[in-house]
Amino acid sequence: MAHPKEIRDAVRRAYVFDRLTLEIAAMKAGVSYGTARRWKADAAETGDDWDRAQSAQLIAGGTLEDIARGVLAGLVTQYQSTMEELSRTDDVKPLEKTKLLASLADSFQKTVSASKKILPETNELAIAMDVLQRLAAWVKNNKPEHIQIFAEMLEPFGVELSRAYG
Numbered sequence: 001m002a003h004p005k006e007i008r009d010a011v012r013r014a015y016v017f018d019r020l021t022l023e024i025a026a027m028k029a030g031v032s033y034g035t036a037r038r039w040k041a042d043a044a045e046t047g048d049d050w051d052r053a054q055s056a057q058l059i060a061g062g063t064l065e066d067i068a069r070g071v072l073a074g075l076v077t078q079y080q081s082t083m084e085e086l087s088r089t090d091d092v093k094p095l096e097k098t099k100l101l102a103s104l105a106d107s108f109q110k111t112v113s114a115s116k117k118i119l120p121e122t123n124e125l126a127i128a129m130d131v132l133q134r135l136a137a138w139v140k141n142n143k144p145e146h147i148q149i150f151a152e153m154l155e156p157f158g159v160e161l162s163r164a165y166g
Helices: 005-016 022-029 033-045 050-061 064-088 094-115 122-142 144-165
Strands: none
Touching (some): 022 033, 033 050, 064 144, 094 144
């Protein structure tokens, strides 16, 4: 079914300017997610990268707090994706997985620490991440036989932290 250009433009506007997920933007416009994804890919092929437009709009139209929230939101998304990928793969040995998790936690902690100067609400998240980082180090040093199960629990618990602290 062919949709009018106005519908495609509405999906793009909702995604770029309202910063809705592509799935929600599609639902709001009354089209399938697959259609919206195809429109986004087609636009990218012709030089209209919706993700770049969204980032540029955020920087141009937002306050410093909006920009910091956008950066932090992007990092949380990457963090969750990486955690999910690490939990699904058996190709990485437990010790290597622990090192990757520690590195990921360190990067996250540094970003959260920097953003809490701009966004006071991230202070709670910074504390939660610090506790997790300390617990990971403690398990590694004092109970290394439990590191695999700890790594397996971290991913779903990260989702819980994300729900609790944003």
